Amino acid sequence: MTDQVKAERVPLVSVLIPTYNNNLHYLQLALTSILQQTFTDFEMLLVDDGNKPECIQYMQELEQKDARVHLLQRNGKDGLPGALNYGLQAARGKIIARMDADDVALPERFQKQIAYLQAHPEVDVLGTNMRVIDSDGKVIGALVKHSEPDEVKRNAYWKSPVAHPSVMFKKDKILSVGGYNVNFKMAEDLDLWLRALKHGIVIASLPDFLMQYRIEANTFERRGPKTYWYDYLARKQNFVFTIPCITKLVMYYILYVTFTVLEAMPWVSDHLWHLLRWVYEHRGGTRQY
Helix, strand or coil: CCCCCCCCCCCCEEEEEEECCCCHHHHHHHHHHHHCCCCCCEEEEEEECCCCHHHHHHHHHHHHHCCCEEEEECCCCCHHHHHHHHHHHHCCCCEEEECCCCCEECCCHHHHHHHHHHHCCCCCEEEEEEEEECCCCCEEEEEECCCCHHHHHHHCCCCCCCCHHHCEEEHHHHHHCCCCCCCCCCCHHHHHHHHHHHCCCCEEEEEEEEEEEECCCCHHHHHCCHHHHHHHHHHHHCCCCCHHHHHHHHHHHHHHHHHHHHHCCHHHHHHHHHHHHHHHHHHCCEEEC
């Protein structure tokens, strides 16, 4: 185990992967997909915030086998945004690549993103489109984002600007706006992107599907009504007076109140969450938001 990154040649990219209470199989798939990237000039920072023993053992073994892998263990009480900030401070690369511990990156993801960033130096944050997969790895849908910076900015206060697990961004630019806000236990990415846009940071997304984003059976239950509240706060704190933004704020506040009330009635909310999950998992197709 190491809590400091080994001194060696500085890589161009630092891959930032928070880990917490993970499924070992999903973790293995996720990390293997990074180590098999066609672009190899990176370090992989595994920020562990309290994992299962078998996951810890796997990451330790991986660290011993591959010099690009660094396990950073902490016992923070500030959740995912705190773990992300911890990793940002430890990262040596100028470019940060985000990745979640249960998703899968296609082999050419890094190569295509780096090529785009080098060809478009004005872009600071770059995401990709993502296929949605279920717990068995079956494709059940897709997440599509606006590609061009002008489109991203124009629609940012109505739709989340970029898919967080797919992004690469310039570390100095994100640190210049304060990194992740630890007060956002959810929607920490939305808050960051809106704050970044407000400070002139340029966001774009590749039209390529370079990630597989995993939705588990209990995803909706785990998120709960607080998701709407944090989405509301992110938009409220980074407010721009546009009709879509006002509409979204009102909608999210109503949803938060509604689901908070429903949460007090488990027999109702349980059926509702199962209905929402069923609709999401069975409609398939492509969704842009």
